[in-house]
Amino acid sequence: MLTFKLLREDPEYVIRKLAVKNFDAKEIVEKIVLLDKGRRTLQTELDGCLAQQKQKAAEIGALMKKGLREEAEKIKAEVASLKEKSKEIEAKSDENNTELNSLMVLLPNIPCDLVPEGKGAEDNVVVKMGNEIPDLGPDALPHWELAKKFDIIDFDLGVKLTGAGFPVYKGKGARLQRALINMFLDINTAAGYLEVEPPVMVNEASGFGTGQLPDKEGQMYHANLDNYYLVPTAEVPVTNIYRDVILGCNDFPVKMTAYTPCFRREAGSYGKDVRGLNRLHQFDKVEIVRIEKPENSYAALDEMIAHVESIVNRLGLPYRILRLCGGDMSFTSAITYDFEVYSAAQGRWLEISSVSNFESYQANRLKLRYKDENGKIQLAHTLNGSSLALPRVVAALLENNQKDGKIIIPEALRPYTGFDCIG
RNA sequence: GGAGAGAUGGCAGAGUGGUCGAAUGCGGCGGUCUUGAAAACCGUUGAUCUUCACGGGUCCGGGGGUUCGAAUCCCUCUCUCUCCGCCA
Numbered sequence: 202m203l204t205f206k207l208l209r210e211d212p213e214y215v216i217r218k219l220a221v222k223n224f225d226a227k228e229i230v231e232k233i234v235l236l237d238k239g240r241r242t243l244q245t246e247l248d249g250c251l252a253q254q255k256q257k258a259a260e261i262g263a264l265m266k267k268g269l270r271e272e273a274e275k276i277k278a279e280v281a282s283l284k285e286k287s288k289e290i291e292a293k294s295d296e297n298n299t300e301l302n303s304l305m306v307l308l309p310n311i312p313c314d315l316v317p318e319g320k321g322a323e324d325n326v327v328v329k330m331g332n333e334i335p336d337l338g339p340d341a342l343p344h345w346e347l348a349k350k351f352d353i354i355d356f357d358l359g360v361k362l363t364g365a366g367f368p369v370y371k372g373k374g375a376r377l378q379r380a381l382i383n384m385f386l387d388i389n390t391a392a393g394y395l396e397v398e399p400p401v402m403v404n405e406a407s408g409f410g411t412g413q414l415p416d417k418e419g420q421m422y423h424a425n426l427d428n429y430y431l432v433p434t435a436e437v438p439v440t441n442i443y444r445d446v447i448l449g450c451n452d453f454p455v456k457m458t459a460y461t462p463c464f465r466r467e468a469g470s471y472g473k474d475v476r477g478l479n480r481l482h483q484f485d486k487v488e489i490v491r492i493e494k495p496e497n498s499y500a501a502l503d504e505m506i507a508h509v510e511s512i513v514n515r516l517g518l519p520y521r522i523l524r525l526c527g528g529d530m531s532f533t534s535a536i537t538y539d540f541e542v543y544s545a546a547q548g549r550w551l552e553i554s555s556v557s558n559f560e561s562y563q564a565n566r567l568k569l570r571y572k573d574e575n576g577k578i579q580l581a582h583t584l585n586g587s588s589l590a591l592p593r594v595v596a597a598l599l600e601n602n603q604k605d606g607k608i609i610i611p612e613a614l615r616p617y618t619g620f621d622c623i624g
Numbered sequence: 625g626g627a628g629a630g631a632u633g634g635c636a637g638a639g640u641g642g643u644c645g646a647a648u649g650c651g652g653c654g655g656u657c658u659u660g661a662a663a664a665c666c667g668u669u670g671a672u673c674u675u676c677a678c679g680g681g682u683c684c685g686g687g688g689g690u691u692c693g694a695a696u697c698c699c700u701c702u703c704u705c706u707c708c709g710c711c712a
Binding site for chain 2: 251
């Protein structure tokens with residue numbers, strides 16, 4: 202939890218831990234420590250100055266009531282100089298704190314002790330694998346060809362309507378989307394998550410609260426005229442429900458789930474990574490969000506991982522769970538587990554879920570707190586996970602389940618699709 | 625989009641320049657009474673920064689201003705409500 206307190210008490214620890222994320226924090230942390238000291242000194246100075254002014258103003262009031270105008274005038278003169286002084290201090294203090302805050306938001310969250318060191322995706326650790334990878338034979342088609350063959354997803358039409366990365370789902374393809382969304386929401390609500398339907402545009406404060414701003418500014422679509430952002434994930438609006446909230450100690454756990462379309466600019470992506478459904482600008486996702494007491498957040502994380510795993514199992518997709526290394530983790534996360542499913546025709550693993558504990562990093566920005574048993578106010582912990590992101594689930598489903606010129610729908614999904622095969 | 629009204633503590637709602645961080649009611653918490661509960665009565669009940677502590681500062685939608693002194697006056701932004709227009 203990156204607070205001023207931690208930074209001034211153990212700056213070396215912060216620097217060491219952020220190095221795990223390949224973030225060189227030395228310079229920033231040293232500056233912050235200095236600025237924090239300045240902040241407190243100036244604050245004390247200002248407080249003293251204001252206290253004097255306040256006291257003298259009260260004296261003037263008393264004198265005026267007694268009709269002692271001249272006495273009052275004398276004190277007024279004294280106050281004038283104090284006022285000038287406090288203005289000076291205030292200006293210094295503002296300057297100091299502005300710089301301090303702008304540096305603070307540049308620091309990513311501290312990774313927890315379980316996070317392995319590493320630079321990128323190749324250093325992630327596989328912690329579990331499940332379900333058999335099917336042997337499709339040499340005639341297997343990648344999902345974008347299957348989509349075309351059965352006319353269920355039209356990428357070119359999306360280009361016409363909007364641009365690349367905005368596919369149009371048609372017929373059984375559209376129905377499949379709706380089926381998956383409903384199935385995921387049903388499973389989540391059955392597990393005690395409250396379903397919410399949030400706005401898909403958020404304001405700046407929300408973007409800042411969960412850490413997308415300022416870090417990921419360029420990754421979000423921005424409606425300039427109103428200064429709203431299209432959500433890159435339901436995490437943003439749903440977690441922000443609890444911005445500026447102080448929970449009671451019996452309000453836990455808070456469990457929410459939401460479906461939203463997600464919008465990502467994905468600037469800089471190219472090649473086979475963006476082929477077909479692999480990476481889109483608009484996609485559907487069902488998200489789970491939890492708010493927990495600090496002592497429970499890691500148990501909650503395990504529960505969420507098991508929950509997501511159970512959904513993947515119902516779909517029968519071959520999967521693996523990765524513990525992300527420091528270099529591959531997001532700015533705000535303390536630990537992240539990724540779920541990947543194997544897309545058999547492409548012969549590659551596709552990320553379909555990311556489950557993270559943010560500890561108090563988001564809560565600190567959100568001012569999301571709770572009163573503990575002693576009535577003391579503490580930062581809560583926030584967590585979230587995809588359960589699940591649709592496009593790559595669909596990609597894997599189409600590819601892995603192609604058989605005899607058809608796509609077989611998994612049993613668990615059939616009540617939602619209303620059909621058991623495509624083609 | 626046009627016209628008007630408003631934004632105060634968990635909620636409701638007083639407060640138009642000087643012990644106002646803020647009356648009162650409700651709610652919450654503690655107690656008395658009761659076998660227990662309810663009712664009644666009594667007490668208590670915001671956040672934040674700083675300090676080892678005592679204490680001090682800040683906060684009445686956000687920002688700025690006037691004044692010795694602002695919840696109260698002025699400017700500005702945002703939001704909410706009512707009426708009209710438009711409309712899924």
